[in-house]
Amino acid sequence: MLEQALAQNGLIAILRGLQPHEAAAIGEVLYGAGFRVIEVPLNSPEPFESIRILRNCLPADCLIGAGTVLTPAQVKLVKKAGGQLIVMPHSDPHVLRAAKAEGLYLAPGVATPTEAFSALAEGADVLKLFPAEQMGTAVVKSWLAVLPAGTVLAPVGGITPDNMQQFFDAGARGFGLGSGLYKPGMTPEQVAATAEAYIAAWQALR
Template identity: 45%
Template sequence: MTRNLIAILRGITPDEVAGVAEALVNSGIDRIEVPLNSPRAFDSIERLAKMQTGALIGAGTVLDAAAVARVADAGGKMIVSPNADVDVIRETIRLGMQSIPGALTPSECVTALRAGATTLKLFPSFILGTEGLKAIRAVLPEETELLMVGGVGPANFSAYLNAGAAGFGIGTSLYRPGQTADEVKERANALVKAYDAASAGLE
């Protein structure tokens, strides 16, 4: 089963990343983001890419086009940003990577789509809520994939999916710096179970 979940490993170190990634993949989460403000983030991305787990590996908090190229050199295939930077999006697409820029308003969403993004990260999602999501969903092309990030989790998976979300990026409720791989696996198993239940219950 393909689950539209991205694990956000903010603060992880290269020494920890392999064990945590293995725990995530074994739990059914196959997209992993290492934010670039994590310690030695490019080293972590390179280690993950070399593991060949089948997971989609990429970077988060990508703020400029130069960083996009460095992620590509490290073996990353996905670029996630907190904002809709046209230069970042275009460089990501040019390098054949998946572009997931952040946006919160219709203007930002349309700007990102025109630059080439097909998936948008609505961030921070708790500001929008489900009613805000419905309003934005109504004015975007039907095929646009919207991922909710920030203040989302098992308690509101169902509500967001029913309002038009395609999936979620999960950060601190899945991983906090210093947690062991076993702790992450326990959280990931619970999260995947909740996501599957919410997906099965779509109206």
């Protein structure tokens, strides 16, 4: 399902700071714009409730996940809330194994080729290149030359509609979008505008 969702739209919405009372409205706006993967970082207010709400209100073809997952215990809580995807800023093998044991999709953060290969060996579905603004497009190109064919490398951090083309040309086929897409306090109408800008940029890549 993750592969299908990213093939349809390679943009992952990262809703850091989302509150439960706004989850449904923000989620519906993003789904309407074309997003099919939505992540609620666990350092948001009541993240498991927001995950539950998003899962209940959005169609089944929209994958709901959690970000900033740091422990195996959190993995279990994400699944209990209805989350389907574990996103991490790092590649702790204990968390990776917990996610796979629970049957969840997995997108660990990697910053070196060693981390990338180790994460793939643990069953990672997508590699989150983080922080992308520090790593740059040259890293994407050089890594993909040696990583297994078909590896999805998704830059996260500092991705804008204006720089997506550079990463895409280097081989990236997915992008995690944080504060450029959503900041706490934004209205659904404001999120719709930023979402449309990113969607237009993604469609232009294709």
